[in-house]
Amino acid sequence: MNITVIGDGGWGTAAALLLNSYGHKVTVWGPFPDYLDEIRARRENPRFLPGVALPASLGWSGDPAGAVAGAEVVILAVPSKFLGDVCRRFAGLIPGEALTVSLTKGLCENTHCRMSELAQDILALEQIAVLSGPSHAEEVARGIPTAVVAAAADETLALRVQSLFSGPRFRVYTSTDPLGVEIGGAVKNVIAIAVGASDGLGFGDNTRAALITRGLAEVTRFGVALGAVPATFAGLSGVGDLIVTCTSRHSRNHTVGERLGRGELIGDILDSMRMVAEGVWNAKVIHTLGLQHGVEMPITDTVHALCHRNLPARDAVESLMSRDAKPES
16 A cells, blocks of 8 residues: 655654555655755664664655555554644645544643644545554564554544554554544643653652552543543553553653653753653643643643643652542542
8 A cells, every 4th residue: 555654753763664664655844854864865764763674665755746656555643642733734634535543642731632633624635543552663663573553433434444553563453532632632642751760760669659549540530521431441551552652661651750850851852852742741731731620630730830830750659659548539
C-alpha cells in the first residue's frame, strides 16, 4: 500500500520503519526540507531517533500535496501542540477514501478536544482511528516486542488498523472506545511528571508505586466523567501506557519531572529539549477540564502548579501526602 506518515519525529519515523518492514511504500512528511536532506544523506534521524539505520526505500518529502498524493493510508504523528497547524497545511489534500490514523497523544490547548477530533474537523474527514499504548519509538524502531490498541467507534475501522499494523513484534488489539483510549494517552503524561518529580527528589519505590496507582484512579475518574468506558483504563492505553511512561528512561515527561525535582526551572528544562513533553502543555487543559466536570484530580492539579505556577517540587509532593484521609476509591 501507499502510506504517508505526517511527522518526522521519533514516533513517526518508528511507525514508518515498521510499516516499511511489512513491504509497504512509505513516505514521511516533515516541515523542514533542509533537515529532510540531512536524514536522506545520513540514513538516520539524528535529532529524534539517533542510532537507528533507515532504509533507502523510505521516502521523505517536505511538500504536503506531493506527500499525500495517491496515499491509501495516512498516519498522523505530530506532537499535540503542533497538530492543528500541521493539519491545516493538509486540509483538502488527503484522499477521502484513505484510512487515516492518529498516533498523537494529548488534548487541544484551545478547544480542549481530543486529537482525533481536532484532525477530523480540520481535515474534513468522516472518521479517524487512533493507535495508542505503551510504545516508545526507541523500542519500536529496534523491533522490541510491543502491544498497543487500535480504537475507533466503528469496529470495522479498528480492525483495518489492526490488520495494517500487526506483525511478529507488534501486536495490536482493538477497541470501540476511542475516547477512553485517547484520554489514557493524554493524562498519563501528566502523571509521569509527578512520578519524575518524586524520583528527582530522591524518594523511593513506595512513593512511585503510590503515585502510579493513585494516578490510574485519577485517569479513570476523569475519563469516565467525559464518557469513556471504565474497563479501557485497565488496558494497554490506560495502565499499560501509564506504567511505561512513569518508569522508562525514554519518557520525556518523566525526565521533565525528574529535573523539576532536582530544582531546575521549567523554562530552562523546556528550552534544553528538542522533543516535546506533552504533559507540560496538557496539564493545563486537563486541570481546567477536571474543574469543569467536578472531577477530583489532585495529582494533575499539583503538576499544573509545578509546571505553570512555579510550585517547588518538594512542596508539591508533601501537599499530596498531607491531603485529608479518605477511603481508597
